[in-house]
């Protein structure tokens with residue numbers, strides 16, 4: 001059986017993501033992007049605050065009675081995730097750094113620890129299938145009674161489901177994270193060069209393929225998605241992180257995002273998941 005420190009892998013993934021630069025609209029060591037209330041130190045504090053929760057995700061998986069449905073494992077994890085969100089907000093003094101990651105990374109840590117506990121290999125196919133089994137019926141459950149919820153209390157993801165039918169993070173997770181497993185991880189594996197460039201290009205690739213509810217919320221329209229795809233295509237046409245022109249364009253995109261108050265929080269979360277998977281499958 002493989003010996004993997006899942007918590008360390010998850011912490012590395014959180015810290016690698018915030019370090020990558022220049023990320024358009026997002027926080028990194030050279031820019032706070034379109035976020036006036038946080039910086040890279042806020043993310044370090046947030047990442048460290050999640051350690052106990054990530055350990056709990058491993059323990060829940062290891063102690064799970066395999067005769068029950070995996071949806072029961074997710075329900076236990078979700079309770080722990082709600083507490084972890086509070087720890088995160090305490091650590092960041094109320095700023096939302098890793099709300100999406102608490103959910104998504106917790107699921108991946110739990111799914112990978114479960115596979116090892118069941119003496120199964122960690123492959124993207126196995127992880128994706130385990131996640132799908134854990135989250136079966138999630139969108140239907142969460143979106144079922146939204147029309148009865150007071151308008152003011154709706155989250156960005158809930159609003160976008162009602163307005164556009166976009167299932168956001170829930171849809172992505174329930175499908176076993178296809179952008180991570182099918183696009184981002186193979187893409188990262190195919191890249192060469194320095195770590196920062198490889199991860200920056202992977203983030204840009206992810207953002208091209210994702211309905212990022214953070215981007216849609218900030219823009220106030222789904223029309224932002226084709227516009228953003230055009231920007232990413234221009235970045236890659238210039239050679240991406242491999243050329244000075246491409247890197248300068250990433251900086252230009254950061255300035256455009258700051259000016260338009262746009263951010264790619266959902267894509268950043270998917271990069272965290274991709275790095276986590278890359279570490280536990282020896283791609284990185």
Ligand SMILES: CC(C)(COP(=O)(O)OP(=O)(O)OC[C@H]1O[C@@H](n2cnc3c(N)ncnc32)[C@H](O[C@H]2O[C@H](COP(=O)(O)OP(=O)(O)OP(=O)(O)O)[C@@H](O)[C@H]2O)[C@@H]1O)[C@@H](O)C(=O)NCCC(=O)NCCS
Nearest residue numbers: 096097098099100103155156157169211212213214265266
């Ligand atoms: C399922 C939960 C994630 C809760 O979902 P919720 O409906 O509360 O939130 P969403 O708006 O759907 O988005 C959650 C975060 O997921 C990230 N994300 C967005 N799109 C995707 C995607 N396509 N794939 C993966 N991940 C995605 C994103 O996180 C990042 O952005 C954050 C900032 O975004 P946002 O929250 O929109 O913005 P604000 O904080 O308001 O500030 P501004 O930046 O706009 O100023 C950043 O932190 C990243 O992490 C989305 O934010 C889960 O939390 C859950 O299950 N909660 C418990 C709920 C529950 O059980 N309720 C009980 C009834 S069922």
Ligand SMILES: Nc1ncnc2[nH]cnc12
Nearest residue numbers: 018026027097265268269
């Ligand atoms: N680097 C980052 N900047 C802003 N929001 C994020 N959510 C996850 N990572 C982020």
